[in-house]
Structures are given as structure tokens and as C-alpha cells.
Amino acid sequence: MKKQSFWSFALSVRAPLAIISVAMLAGCFGGVKKPQPTELQPVTALVSVRQSWSNRMGQVSFPLDASVSGNSVGVASDDGTVALIDAQTGRDIWRMALKTPIAAGVGSDGKVLAVVTKANEVVAMQAGRELWRQKLNAQAFTAPFVAGERVFVLAADRSVNAFDGQTGRKLWTQQRSSEPLVLRQSGVMLAVGDTLVVGLAGRLAGMNPADGSIQWEAPIATPRGINDVERLVDLVGSVSRVGDSVCVRAFQASIGCVNTARGSVLWTKPANGVQGIQGDDRLLFGTEADGTVMAWKRTDGERVWSSERLRYRGLTAPLVAGRSVVIGDATGFIHLLSREDGSLLNRLSTDGSAISAAPVLAGNTLVAVTRNGGIYGFQPE
Numbered sequence: 397m398k399k400q401s402f403w404s405f406a407l408s409v410r411a412p413l414a415i416i417s418v419a420m421l422a423g424c425f426g427g428v429k430k431p432q433p434t435e436l437q438p439v440t441a442l443v444s445v446r447q448s449w450s451n452r453m454g455q456v457s458f459p460l461d462a463s464v465s466g467n468s469v470g471v472a473s474d475d476g477t478v479a480l481i482d483a484q485t486g487r488d489i490w491r492m493a494l495k496t497p498i499a500a501g502v503g504s505d506g507k508v509l510a511v512v513t514k515a516n517e518v519v520a521m522q523a524g525r526e527l528w529r530q531k532l533n534a535q536a537f538t539a540p541f542v543a544g545e546r547v548f549v550l551a552a553d554r555s556v557n558a559f560d561g562q563t564g565r566k567l568w569t570q571q572r573s574s575e576p577l578v579l580r581q582s583g584v585m586l587a588v589g590d591t592l593v594v595g596l597a598g599r600l601a602g603m604n605p606a607d608g609s610i611q612w613e614a615p616i617a618t619p620r621g622i623n624d625v626e627r628l629v630d631l632v633g634s635v636s637r638v639g640d641s642v643c644v645r646a647f648q649a650s651i652g653c654v655n656t657a658r659g660s661v662l663w664t665k666p667a668n669g670v671q672g673i674q675g676d677d678r679l680l681f682g683t684e685a686d687g688t689v690m691a692w693k694r695t696d697g698e699r700v701w702s703s704e705r706l707r708y709r710g711l712t713a714p715l716v717a718g719r720s721v722v723i724g725d726a727t728g729f730i731h732l733l734s735r736e737d738g739s740l741l742n743r744l745s746t747d748g749s750a751i752s753a754a755p756v757l758a759g760n761t762l763v764a765v766t767r768n769g770g771i772y773g774f775q776p777e
Contacts, residue, residue: 431708434687436729436743443720443732443741444777448761449486451771453477458499459582460753460765461539461633465506467759472501472511473769478521480509483758486773490524500582503540503547508561510540510547518549518557520564528564532557538583538633541592544605550585552578554596556608570608572596577624581670582633584644588656595631598646600654612659617646634713634754636675636694643680643694645673651682651697665697671713672754674721679735681721683711689723689738703738706731713754717762724751730764730774746772 454473463470468489472478476494478501481487494513501511508527510520518540519529534553541548545561554572559565584595592605598617601610619627629646636643641662643653651673652664667690673682679700680692687707691700710726720732720741728751730744749768756763762774 431686433709433725433727434705434707437705437740439740439743441742443718445732445742445744445762445774446777447744447772448775449773451479451481451486451488451773453479453491453769453771455769456752456765456767458501459537459539459580461500461502461582462753462756462763462765463502463504463509463539464756464758464763465504467761468506469756469758469763470502470504470509471765471771472498474498476513478502478509478511480504480524481763481771483761483763483773486771492521492524492526494519494526499535500537501539503542505542505561508542508547510542512536512540512549518547518559520547520559520561527562528559530559530564530566537580538585541585541587543587546605548585548592548605550583550594552580554578556585556592556594556603558605558608568608570603570610577628579628579630579632579647581630581647582672584631584633584635584672586635586637586642588637588640588642591656593642593656595633595644598629598631598649600631600642600644600656602656602659614654614659614661616644616652616654616661616664617649632670632672634672634674636673636680638675638677638694641694643673643675645669645671645682648685651680651692653694653697663697665692671711674714674716674754676716676735681714681716681735683714683723687711689714689721689733691721691735691738701736701738703733705738705740710750712751715755715757715762717757722755722762724753724755724764726750728766730755730762744772744774746770 454475479491480489497514516532520527534551538550556570558567592603602612640657651667653662689703712724715722728746728748732742747770
């Protein structure tokens, strides 16, 4: 085949709320031998990609979201380093040290970058200087969402907070009743038109960004089971948006699509994944908990194909890039699968540590960040 262009739960302590990780959930069902990762087979590169640059920062063990705006990418590390990187060259546009560990980030509108620290502070930066920081009432594991000159923060207690992007003045807080357990994992927050769309437990909610009032709620999953762990329901990022259609994953429960103009559920289907989904106007892509890569029809959620070639390899959420579905794994490889049938198109290597966040596309550069702090840029040949 002709080569084608790359682009044509430790428990926490805020009673009654407890934060649980995916690793802890696995430990709840101990005694079962951990499956071995599927051995990688040799690959013939059908999509031509080369590593064009690399950069470094500190270790990344929190739920990082690399934020893209044009040809720049915002990244952060455990030790409080925040950097805006030119995706074409890999050079720092600016870099600063907050001197406090980071718990979630990075959110950006291309000008203002925001993160949440382990001290429960949301910190906003611009052009390499700190603009402001404000204390939150609870931990947060979802990157702040920056839009409309405001910074929105979804906290683990299900509260949504809005701050003025330049001054940090709190504009409003919307507080919902909290479940006994929530995930130490990135949740869902995005804008669709004039609506702030947020994942609250197993429901997607549309909020007025001016005052936080809830305009609609759409259930993706409902709690089931006899104990708190079994009844845990959370929506996890990333999501797939096409126009008014937003498709999301409920942790180890289901996937579904919502019409955000009407606030109505289009469909839901059972699915056992722990990472977010991605897609286009035709297909949705995701990874199941065992590493099976799946494709579903966007119109009704019917399965199109599945691939078991990456089972038990600790996969990230996918990225759709050109004709490829791009997925990182726990050993530092980035796999490019065909959108049409899941066949392997190429495999890229980094530093051998886990890919810590879903890869992102900035311009024509694929950017991946590893747990050891490696930042890698790949471009088409």
C-alpha cells in the first residue's frame, strides 16, 4: 500500500467525599493475575512520519491535558513548571515555575493559561507571568476551561466555579450534591455556542456561562450496584464534538451522544472504557479497559470495527489525525491505526515511559508528552 501523509484512585481525605483512582479500582478486585501486554508485532510504515523535535520538563503523574491553540501547545509538570511551546520548532515560547505541585491542567484560550495546584489553587498565567491565583473549596482533577475571558473550574465535589480571566475575581459558583466517590481523572468541560457543557456525575449538563444556571441535563449513565465503588459514575474526557452533537464516555459504563441545542440524549450504548473518546462526523473511536480499540457509528453507536492488537498496553484516549487514530501506550509508543478498519499504519517511539496524556495535533505537528517529562513533536515526511 502506498505511503500517505500523516495529516491528508489513592483515597483522599475530604469527607464525606473520597477520590479514587483507576489503579485503586483495579485493586478492589485483587487476587487476579494481571494480564500481560500484547506483544507488539513488526510494522510496515504506511503513513510517513518523522520525529522533528523534542523538549523536556519534569515528571508528569497528574491527569495532564495538553492545550492547543494554533501552533502552540501548553504543558505542565508535577513540580509546577508550566510552558507554552511552539509546535513547529519545539522551542519554548515561555516557561515559568509556579513553585508548587500541579494537580490538573492545562487550560488555555491561546492567551491565558490556567492550572490547578495540589494546594487547591487555580492559577492563571499570560506571557510567562502569573496573573492571579484563587483558592478552591475542593480538589480538582480536570484542566480549567478558558473561554470568553473567563476561567471555569470543575472541582471533585461537583462544583463549577467561574473566574474573571484577567483579575481572578470569582463570578459565580454552581454547587451540586456530591457522590461518596469521584475519580481522580479528567472530567468533561467545553463550550458549545453560548452554552458551557459540563459532566456532572453520569449526566451532561448545559449551563449558562454568565451565571452558572443549569439549562438542561442529559443522562449518559446511571448508578448501579450495591456499594459505592459499583455505583461510581463519572463522565471522563476527552469528548467528540461536531456542531451541536457532543459524544462522551461514562467511566466503565457507556458511551453516548447528546444534542446540546435541545439538551436531549441521541443514544447511549454499553462500553467498558476508562478513557475519553474522539471522532469525526462519521465515526467515534475509543479504547476499552482491556485495551481493545473500538470504532462506533456516530449516528447510532453501532460497532464498526474493533482491534485487539494493543490489549493490556495501558492506552491513552485516542486522537483523530488525518486517516489515523493515534493512541499512546504505557511503554512510550504511539500507535497510528487506520480509521477505516483499525489496521496498523505506523508506530512511533519516545523515551520508554508511559504517554501521560492523549496526543494532540497542533498545526501539522503531532505532540505527545511522557510520564518522564519528554515532549515530542512528529511531522509528516
